[in-house]
Amino acid sequence: MLSLKIIAENPDVIIDRLKVKNFDASAIVERLAGLDSERRQLQAHLDTSQSAFNKLSKQIGTYYQQGKKAEAEEARDRSAGLKEEIKRLSPELADIEARVKELLLQLPNLPHESVPQGKLPEDNLLVRQGGEMPELQPGALPHWELARKYDIIDFELGSKITGAGFPVYKGKAAKLQRSLINLFLDSAARAGYTEIIPPIAVNEASAFGTGQLPDKEGQMYYINEDNLYLIPTAEVPLTNIYRDEILSYKDLPRRLTAYTPCFRREAGSYGKDVRGLNRLHQFDKVEIVEIQHPDRSYETLENMTSYVEGLVKLLGLPYRILLLCGGDMSFHAAKTYDFEVFSAAQQKWLEVSSVSNFESFQSNRMMLRYRDEDGKNIRPAHTLNGSALALPRIMAALLENNQSPEAIHIPPALVPYTGFEAISL
């Protein structure tokens, strides 16, 4: 959510910048400006009436105490008009405020000035590429066939127990999955992130805070009876730790990491892109989150990106980093780097991480602020997060890229965790 103040002060800048996201903000901005001045006027009026009413009430109290019953009753009659006015104007103000909020929620975050204009994934900017492209032997199998061949991931069994998109990992794949999680968590801890085990169901306020609500409720599994949402990412509980908080500038940055299962309904996405592990309803992910001072958030974005790059390198996967164009970015992000690894048997780039700076977009929603060094100014902090990493597609690429006709080889960095060097028959 953008702040009303900034919109009112720089309407043209807002409209201009949002064009990069292919969003025409002019109508909303104009309506906001009108509503805002209406709101100010009404607030001033209401405050004055309230003030007069409060004075009268006190006066009445004094009269009663002095036994001046007639004066008290006369003053009470006089206050009736004010009371009625307050009763009439208060809901009007609340209504305007609600309308302002509703409009504010429709505006996407402003893209950072370094974000390229563009509409499609093809307009994303290749930032870096690394790792060696594996040369697979003829007859190399996609991961879903490797999964069947070595009996390590069972999609049909998941279907039986739950439904499509809920695979069952068995034996060495289960161990490999857990090894990846441990490797990622240990690395994050070494890099200075504090490990958290958060709830994986969240309430409405939390889902609103990070931007899943409203509008994206279709993405989340909802527990109707308790009004809770299963998290689509650990970003939600982690960032909401600081909801309604005022941190000291000394507390910044706050750096957190968590492993959680993630749940996504992904309604309406079917087809061959979703085979195997490529797109699931439940998957594992290690997330990193950082709450940072606005002056340093872009430095942090680069650092987080380098950190994630280190993980992909550690696993020996061919990867590329993309700077997303305005049109491909999420509604909430100001700047996003996507990580893709190459899954050799599918001959496909798979997105395994998305690292974003949200600036104050989430902070404004959840009142996450910090008190600056001068001790006086309270401002929204910047929030950032990134996958480090999402497991299934990493698993897919590892299985495919490291296969030989008789085995799948485990990258050396993982062997201390798995305790085995290969998956074979």
Add this chain to the structure above:
RNA sequence: GGAGAAAUGGCAGAGUGGUCGAAUGCGGCGGUCUUGAAAACCGUUGUUCCGUUACCGGAACCGGGGGUUCGAAUCCCUCUUUCUCCGCCA
């Protein structure tokens, strides 16, 4: 799931209808003292919105929402959360 108690500022904790945004203590910040620090003493210390934006003035907020009243932290209703006991249970 059943019974009971509670929810007040960063924390602890007073306040049972008016002058209460709220005593007191701790903590934080500034100062005096000190070579420096501690102690002691003095001062200061919530958030949001509106108006002015130097200073300052006004409004709202005592878990959330609603009600009674001229007036609510205080009374009533409701929801949520926490604690204690019982039951069930990984």
